[in-house]
Amino acid sequence: MTRKLGILNKLKNFLKSKLFFYLKSSYKKNLYIHIKKYRSVSESHPYSYEIKKFLEKPKLFKNFKRNKHYMGVVETVTEKEGYEYLKVLESRNDGFLKKALGSVLISDNIGNPLKYFYDGYSIPLSPTTLRYIKVASDLNILFGKKYHNIAEIGAGYGGQTLINDQILDVYSAKLFDLPHVNKLIEKYLNYFLLKGSYKTTFINNEVPTNYDLVLSNYAFSELPKDLQVAYIDKVLKKSKRGYLTMNSGLGGVFSDGKLSAIEILNQLPNVKFLEEYPLTYKYNYIVVWGYENSEKIDKNFKEKKYELNL
Numbered sequence: 001m002t003r004k005l006g007i008l009n010k011l012k013n014f015l016k017s018k019l020f021f022y023l024k025s026s027y028k029k030n031l032y033i034h035i036k037k038y039r040s041v042s043e044s045h046p047y048s049y050e051i052k053k054f055l056e057k058p059k060l061f062k063n064f065k066r067n068k069h070y071m072g073v074v075e076t077v078t079e080k081e082g083y084e085y086l087k088v089l090e091s092r093n094d095g096f097l098k099k100a101l102g103s104v105l106i107s108d109n110i111g112n113p114l115k116y117f118y119d120g121y122s123i124p125l126s127p128t129t130l131r132y133i134k135v136a137s138d139l140n141i142l143f144g145k146k147y148h149n150i151a152e153i154g155a156g157y158g159g160q161t162l163i164n165d166q167i168l169d170v171y172s173a174k175l176f177d178l179p180h181v182n183k184l185i186e187k188y189l190n191y192f193l194l195k196g197s198y199k200t201t202f203i204n205n206e207v208p209t210n211y212d213l214v215l216s217n218y219a220f221s222e223l224p225k226d227l228q229v230a231y232i233d234k235v236l237k238k239s240k241r242g243y244l245t246m247n248s249g250l251g252g253v254f255s256d257g258k259l260s261a262i263e264i265l266n267q268l269p270n271v272k273f274l275e276e277y278p279l280t281y282k283y284n285y286i287v288v289w290g291y292e293n294s295e296k297i298d299k300n301f302k303e304k305k306y307e308l309n310l
């Protein structure tokens with residue numbers, strides 16, 4: 001009897017303890033889709049659980065771009081980086097910045113992003129949106145304006161998709177993300193009237209399709225190796241052109257458990273590695289293939305110099 005009471009008391013104390021609250025709160029803060037082996041960096045991050053809350057509570061959706069976990073994964077661009085994207089766009093003179101200033105940069109309020117007043121501009125601008133405009137401008141230099149079908153891996157909330165739709169000429173986009181993130185993308189994009197169309201999907205639902213372009217900003221690179229191989233077979237190899245901003249493969253903490261740059265080179269012949277500018281992490285680079293002419297690349301980008309650890 002006394003032994004039973006002892007155990008009950010221990011259990012009571014444990015339920016009141018800090019350890020129990022810590023375990024309970026960290027358990028609640030995760031939302032996993034895959035078993036551990038197939039989880040990406042962001043699937044293992046509290047970010048994933050927060051998205052579920054944005055979808056359940058309109059008040060949280062209203063400010064989702066200011067959520068601290070979300071700002072650690074998607075809405076990451078700093079004021080200074082935003083300034084650097086702005087300078088690149090100004091220097092290009094391709095009309096993209098002007099077009100964006102008259103459209104997507106004005107209506108950029110959904111999710112309440114952090115915005116800054118940059119010298120010479122009368123409205124505050126979101127640095128993350130400036131990054132998406134810079135990527136659209138890169139795509140135009142490398143491959144031109146017109147796309148029949150784009151595959152985008154890890155589309156965040158659909159920010160790049162929206163900019164591509166408004167500034168490039170995109171007939172359709174297929175967006176691959178985690179199932180609950182796809183719901184956020186749909187909710188976000190349906191606030192806007194698109195010129196083209198989009199569909200969200202999950203890698204296991206993919207029936208092999210040919211694409212004009214595959215695009216991925218910091219997302220293909222954060223998938224574990226097995227998933228990267230699945231995307232290579234089902235999507236990357238089916239795409240005539242590619243633009244992947246990478247934060248793994250050439251060293252640094254994110255490279256653990258991912259394909260190395262040499263493995264990517266072996267899987268995707270005729271790729272070029274370009275420098276990311278502005279550089280947002282020491283080991284970042286951009287993988288491209290299917291570009292129209294090398295002269296344009298030489299004029300607008302620097303080839304990434306790297307050492308492969310063979």
Ligand SMILES: C[S@@+](CC[C@H](N)C(=O)[O-])C[C@H]1O[C@@H](n2cnc3c(N)ncnc32)[C@H](O)[C@@H]1O
Pocket residue numbers: 040041042043073074075153154155156157159160176177178181203216217218219220222223227
């Ligand atoms: C670092 S964020 C980048 C988001 C967006 N591309 C951008 O540049 O703002 C990584 C993205 O990959 C997505 N992701 C995580 N695991 C994934 C998976 N297994 N398949 C597809 N996307 C995934 C995340 O939900 C998130 O949208």
